[in-house]
Amino acid sequence: MSMHLEASAGTRRRPLGIASTLVRLAVIGGVLLVVAGGFAYLGGWLTPRNVTPGRFTDAFQQVNGVHPGFRRNHAKGIGVSGFFESNGNGLRVSKAVVFQPRRVPVLGRFSLSGGQPYAADVASDVRGLGLQFSLPDGELWRTAMINLPVFPFRTPEAFYEQLLASKPDPATGKPDPAVLKAFIDRHPETAQVLSFLKTQPISSGFDNTTFHGLNAFWFVDASGRATPVRWMLTPLQPFAPAQEGAEAQDKNYLFDGLIAQMRRQPLRWRLVLILGRPGDSTRDATVAWPADREQLDAGTVTLDGVAAEDVSPATDINFDPLVLPAGITPSDDPLLSARSAVYSRSFTRREGETKQPSALTSADVRKGQ
Amino acid sequence: MATPRAQFVFFSRLLHWVMAAMVLTMLGIGVTMVASLADYHRLVSIHRPLGIAILILVVVRFINRQLNPPPPFLDMMPPLERRIASRSELAMYGLMFVLPLVGWGMLSAAHYPIVLYGSLHLPFILPHSPMLYAVLRRTHTVLAYLFFFTFLAHFSAILFHTLILRDGILLRMVPWSVRRSSDPTAG
Numbered sequence: 290m291s292m293h294l295e296a297s298a299g300t301r302r303r304p305l306g307i308a309s310t311l312v313r314l315a316v317i318g319g320v321l322l323v324v325a326g327g328f329a330y331l332g333g334w335l336t337p338r339n340v341t342p343g344r345f346t347d348a349f350q351q352v353n354g355v356h357p358g359f360r361r362n363h364a365k366g367i368g369v370s371g372f373f374e375s376n377g378n379g380l381r382v383s384k385a386v387v388f389q390p391r392r393v394p395v396l397g398r399f400s401l402s403g404g405q406p407y408a409a410d411v412a413s414d415v416r417g418l419g420l421q422f423s424l425p426d427g428e429l430w431r432t433a434m435i436n437l438p439v440f441p442f443r444t445p446e447a448f449y450e451q452l453l454a455s456k457p458d459p460a461t462g463k464p465d466p467a468v469l470k471a472f473i474d475r476h477p478e479t480a481q482v483l484s485f486l487k488t489q490p491i492s493s494g495f496d497n498t499t500f501h502g503l504n505a506f507w508f509v510d511a512s513g514r515a516t517p518v519r520w521m522l523t524p525l526q527p528f529a530p531a532q533e534g535a536e537a538q539d540k541n542y543l544f545d546g547l548i549a550q551m552r553r554q555p556l557r558w559r560l561v562l563i564l565g566r567p568g569d570s571t572r573d574a575t576v577a578w579p580a581d582r583e584q585l586d587a588g589t590v591t592l593d594g595v596a597a598e599d600v601s602p603a604t605d606i607n608f609d610p611l612v613l614p615a616g617i618t619p620s621d622d623p624l625l626s627a628r629s630a631v632y633s634r635s636f637t638r639r640e641g642e643t644k645q646p647s648a649l650t651s652a653d654v655r656k657g658q
Numbered sequence: 659m660a661t662p663r664a665q666f667v668f669f670s671r672l673l674h675w676v677m678a679a680m681v682l683t684m685l686g687i688g689v690t691m692v693a694s695l696a697d698y699h700r701l702v703s704i705h706r707p708l709g710i711a712i713l714i715l716v717v718v719r720f721i722n723r724q725l726n727p728p729p730p731f732l733d734m735m736p737p738l739e740r741r742i743a744s745r746s747e748l749a750m751y752g753l754m755f756v757l758p759l760v761g762w763g764m765l766s767a768a769h770y771p772i773v774l775y776g777s778l779h780l781p782f783i784l785p786h787s788p789m790l791y792a793v794l795r796r797t798h799t800v801l802a803y804l805f806f807f808t809f810l811a812h813f814s815a816i817l818f819h820t821l822i823l824r825d826g827i828l829l830r831m832v833p834w835s836v837r838r839s840s841d842p843t844a845g
Contacts, residue, residue, distance in 0.1 A: 305822065
């Protein structure tokens with residue numbers, strides 16, 4: 290009985306003719322080609338014009354040069370630490386552990402936009418604050434915020450296009466204005482955001498800057514109800530306008546100012562949740578929600594420690610905006626997945642490189658304190 | 659004298675096909691997500707739990723292989739080919755075990771949260787080390803390509819046996835039981 294089985298699996302048939310063999314070999318070759326080609330297509334090798342995380346990261350390097358060990362964007366920065374005291378209000382919209390009324394430790398990093406780690410501070414530079422909340426159940430919440438209430442680019446592709454358009458022309462050392470103008474003409478939403486931003490007052494330092502989460506997220510409460518939410522950190526330090534001439538005196542004046550302020554007192558921000566309503570777009574970071582949307586004060590972030598990048602644990606944190614605790618989920622904003630992908634690529638590259646000293650060193654921090 | 663089995667036992671065949679689907683999906687997701695802006699997050703959210711599932715199943719499969727050894731090779735298979743076949747099977751077992759482990763290890767070394775679902779996450783299995791992360795991240799990619807080429811070789815061999823040699827080797831692994839009566843050469 291089992292001999293029959295043996296016969297089915299184990300008997301070589303009459304040899305094929307030459308033509309038949311060639312046809313069958315061609316079929317095998319074709320099948321393999323389809324499998325390998327499909328794999329190559331998925332990996333982006335057959336579509337060299339598509340923007341991938343790798344090509345996006347390359348673009349930052351083309352514009353700024355390669356600075357080993359540094360973030361490809363927001364390269365200049367300093368580490369901070371402190372805590373978040375939740376008042377429990379956030380639980381109304383999210384079951385996330387971070388909103389339970391208690392104190393959780395926070396690590397952060399203040400930064401300026403651009404891929405030049407030693408560039409001089411300019412008041413109008415985009416200011417960044419990355420934060421990581423460490424929750425008692427082992428979860429992490431990371432967010433990378435900037436001081437713009439709306440983002441100039443609706444899609445990652447637009448951001449990429451603008452990045453390449455802003456690449457300095459080797460002849461003049463400056464971006465080609467015609468290329469930049471052509472970009473703006475194609476992107477009216479960018480023109481609108483940029484003219485709005487010109488009307489926004491710039492504050493004197495990091496301490497009195499409002500930071501925005503930019504993208505919308507879904508907050509999910511204990512019953513499973515989802516609310517679209519954007520958040521911001523509003524400073525408890527009073528606003529003062531940026532001072533003329535400060536830039537000329539100290540090329541690190543924003544960071545040195547921050548170090549000096551933190552020596553005097555801890556700096557505090559309120560975490561404000563902006564609750565969207567049905568119909569508010571969750572996928573367009575260039576458009577703010579109507580001003581009458583409810584704002585929920587979820588607690589206070591206190592930053593009381595500052596450390597240069599050579600010692601700060603924040604240096605090796607990728608402030609990936611999609612590291613979220615249960616109770617906060619990504620929206621359909623296309624920028625979110627792209628940010629996660631490109632930050633990750635930048636992180637992978639810099640973690641494998643030998644680190645160079647940052648513009649702000651531990652000696653600068655000690656001097657300031 | 660008992661004649662040796664011609665097919666893998668049912669559980670072995672089930673594991674083979676389920677894992678084949680998982681591994682191919684995993685290789686496709688892996689190569690797609692690193693090249694995608696729009697789908698990166700969605701894919702990486704599947705990649706992590708699917709990798710852990712493969713890690714668990716390959717352990718089950720390894721134990722099963724000890725309990726239910728494979729049927730003997732076909733009689734006419736030359737010794738060299740047998741050796742290559744055994745080694746490549748071993749390589750695939752090894753890769754199915756090592757790849758998820760390197761992935762878990764690299765995220766551990768970066769102290770990157772290893773979320774499986776909701777608030778369920780894995781502990782770190784390595785100390786925090788940026789350089790170790792970078793090395794393991796590269797290793798993960800290299801091993802994945804190696805796995806893809808090993809799969810291609812395995813697939814080519816099966817196609818060659820099935821279409822050119824027509825020796826019925828695939829019947830050892832087909833999900834259904836090979837019935838004597840359905841075989842025209844039987845008898």
